[in-house]
Amino acid sequence: MTTLSPNAAPERTPRTAPGPTDTPEDPPVLAVRDVHISDGVTDREIVHGVSFTLTPGKAVGIVGESGSGKTLTCRAVLGILPPHFEITAGSVEITGTDITTLTPARWTALRGTTISAVFQDPASYLNPSVKVGAQIAEVLRVKKGLKRREARHRAVALLRAVRLRDPELVYGQYPYELSGGMLQRILIAAAVAAEPQALIADEATTALDVTVQAEILDLLAELREESGLALVVVSHDLAVVAQLCDEVLVMRQGEVVEHGPTHAVLHDPQHAYTRLLVAEHEQYGLDKFLEPKEAS
Structure with missing residues (x-):
């Protein structure tokens, strides 16, 4: 494998990206x-x-x-x-x-x-003793002020949006019952539940x-x-x-x-x-x- 000496000169080469021009709008x-x-x-x-x-x-x-x-x-x-x-x-x-x-x-x-975030190990950011759907619903109740029933419906919709099969079933499951990929989708659902920018x-x-x-x-x-x-x-x-x-x-x-x-x-x-x-x-x-x- 190619190696690079840690003592190599700090040859800084930033290239400013043009990107979209920021406007007041x-x-x-x-x-x-x-x-x-x-x-x-x-x-x-x-x-x-x-x-x-x-x-x-x-x-x-x-x-x-x-x-x-x-x-x-x-x-x-x-x-x-x-x-x-x-x-x-x-x-x-x-x-x-x-x-x-x-x-x-x-x-x-x-x-x-x-602003929200999703990290590498979703299990570390989910409460193992609370069903995953309830954790998403809690975000919606706290951040969006939704009532319990509305928060549940919205949480199921979010589980569907992140491409989880049978979201109604997943809503009632605990983190330990789900795979790593499913947990990552759940963490994304929770992260975008309050519609961050x-x-x-x-x-x-x-x-x-x-x-x-x-x-x-x-x-x-x-x-x-x-x-x-x-x-x-x-x-x-x-x-x-x-x-x-x-x-x-x-x-x-x-x-x-x-x-x-x-x-x-x-x-x-x-x-x-x-x-x-x-x-x-x-x-x-x-x-x-x-x-x-x-x-x-």
């Missing part, structure tokens, strides 16, 4: 501007200046090896950084509001209704087999197309990002080493680390997710 759902994150215990900076803008219907991918700062960046956006970690420079705005001005009550109101999918398909992963990616693409849902897709898998995203950030050791339109970055990577990632993924058929280059 179409403001960013999420704006991350030069965000730095530090560990207060060690006084060490972990993330060194991440920037991207997410507009309705747009998908931004963040790729890189474990420990590159992908998840930490997303946790900062969601306001759930681990203890002792904090944003030390830069800013994060959700629908134009700087998150540093948000009270705990305002954060609670925003999560789920404006943006969804962060953090390694949401990593633990799934190839067939189920493809179904989940199709589901996310469908939600994006039908509702204008904006996506942040965090993955170590370039094929996932190639399939879903308009724009990609490549992170290594807390730094964005390359940033640009997905097609351009993956077809013509400028940074040595991006070239390494592309080379390692070519054996898995990465090219089938990319349109061929136009003949010159």
Whole structure:
């Protein structure tokens, strides 16, 4: 396997993605501007200046090896950084509001209704002693103010929307009775129940087999197309990002080493680390997710 020396020069190659032009009629759902994150215990900076803008219907991918700062960046956006970690420079705005001005009550109101997330291990985010349908219905009652019966009907509709067979039956099942792929669909249903504008999918398909992963990616693409849902897709898998995203950030050791339109970055990577990632993924058929280059 190709290797890249950890002592290689930090050959930063950001390529600003043109993307959709932000207009007053179409403001960013999420704006991350030069965000730095530090560990207060060690006084060490972990993330060194991440920037991207997410507009309705747009998908931004963040790729890189474990420990590159992908998840930490997303946790900062969601306001759930681990203890002792904090944003030390830069800013994060959700629908134009700087998150540093948000009270705990305002954060609670925003999560789920404006921005939501799906993580790698759905079982960790579902209560094992409560039926899955009731957990989705509770989101609807708390976030949308629905009555019990209406919340149940809507939860069943959401289970159907995420392509679960026999949603009425699934509604009454416990997490331990369901497969990993089914649980991931349930977590997506819960995440979009309150109709958020943006969804962060953090390694949401990593633990799934190839067939189920493809179904989940199709589901996310469908939600994006039908509702204008904006996506942040965090993955170590370039094929996932190639399939879903308009724009990609490549992170290594807390730094964005390359940033640009997905097609351009993956077809013509400028940074040595991006070239390494592309080379390692070519054996898995990465090219089938990319349109061929136009003949010159």
